Amino acid sequence: MKHVYHLDLNEKHVQGIKLVLLPGDPDRVPTIADHFENPIKLAHKREYHTYKCSLDGREFLVTSTGMGGPSTATTVEELAQLGIKYFLRVGTTGAIQEYINVGDVIISTGAVRLDGASYHYAPREYPAVAEYELVDAAIHACKKNEIAFHYGITASSDTFYQGQERYDSYSKYVPRHFQGSFDEWKKLHVLNYEMETATLLVAASSCGLKAGAINGVVSNRNQSEHVSKNDLELGEKNVIKVAIETVRLLLYTTP
Numbered sequence: 709m710k711h712v713y714h715l716d717l718n719e720k721h722v723q724g725i726k727l728v729l730l731p732g733d734p735d736r737v738p739t740i741a742d743h744f745e746n747p748i749k750l751a752h753k754r755e756y757h758t759y760k761c762s763l764d765g766r767e768f769l770v771t772s773t774g775m776g777g778p779s780t781a782t783t784v785e786e787l788a789q790l791g792i793k794y795f796l797r798v799g800t801t802g803a804i805q806e807y808i809n810v811g812d813v814i815i816s817t818g819a820v821r822l823d824g825a826s827y828h829y830a831p832r833e834y835p836a837v838a839e840y841e842l843v844d845a846a847i848h849a850c851k852k853n854e855i856a857f858h859y860g861i862t863a864s865s866d867t868f869y870q871g872q873e874r875y876d877s878y879s880k881y882v883p884r885h886f887q888g889s890f891d892e893w894k895k896l897h898v899l900n901y902e903m904e905t906a907t908l909l910v911a912a913s914s915c916g917l918k919a920g921a922i923n924g925v926v927s928n929r930n931q932s933e934h935v936s937k938n939d940l941e942l943g944e945k946n947v948i949k950v951a952i953e954t955v956r957l958l959l960y961t962t963p
């Protein structure tokens with residue numbers, strides 16, 4: 709029987725399942741799964757935590773990617789090997805446009821590839837774009853829940869500090885390559901920074917798989933570099949609400 713090494717899952721765990729929700733944080737896996745029917749823990753190895761659960765009897769997985777591109781690529785790779793076709797990131801993010809508030813949800817239509825892992829799947833000319841079906845379902849889910857949302861381009865960086873032009877790092881130095889990048893992405897109407905979406909979108913679409921990303925806003929970088937506990941909770945709560953409704957729509961519309 710096929711077994712995948714990092715996620716510690718086998719074919720039997722995933723039999724017949726086509727959809728996975730992908731939070732970054734392993735602790736968010738049971739939190740999400742507990743909102744559905746029959747949550748069952750399947751595996752927990754390193755940063756990868758997986759539950760199976762269902763909605764109206766239709767099963768799907770919740771698996772954590774860990775932080776950043778390399779661990780996200782491994783998650784997509786191993787779940788694809790077991791038969792998963794639809795991948796929806798359920799993450800958190802820092803907004804860079806002034807008009808976006810903490811608690812809003814950002815639906816990525818595409819991503820700036822400030823990662824490294826996506827270049828192992830496809831050359832730089834290849835776009836990081838989300839699957840239309842997933843974007844559409846997420847927009848409907850936000851409207852249904854009356855949660856403020858924005859859709860557009862996300863910047864996905866391998867680093868939380870330098871690549872997102874934060875000066876509160878240990879060295880307080882941002883290499884020249886990234887100096888001014890915050891303002892540039894802002895002027896180019898990029899909505900937010902996070903660390904996984906570009907890798908997810910390229911790894912999936914380059915393999916003929918379908919992926920999308922929704923991120924709850926936990927800070928607005930124009931106001932503060934700090935993420936408070938309350939703001940984190942609000943961003944997480946809202947993105948999970950949207951994820952629940954998105955799953956409902958996808959499970960009824962996808963083959």
Ligand code: URA
Pocket residue numbers: 800801802803868872901902903926927
């Ligand atoms: N995650 C990130 O990568 N950046 C933020 O600003 C917030 C969450």
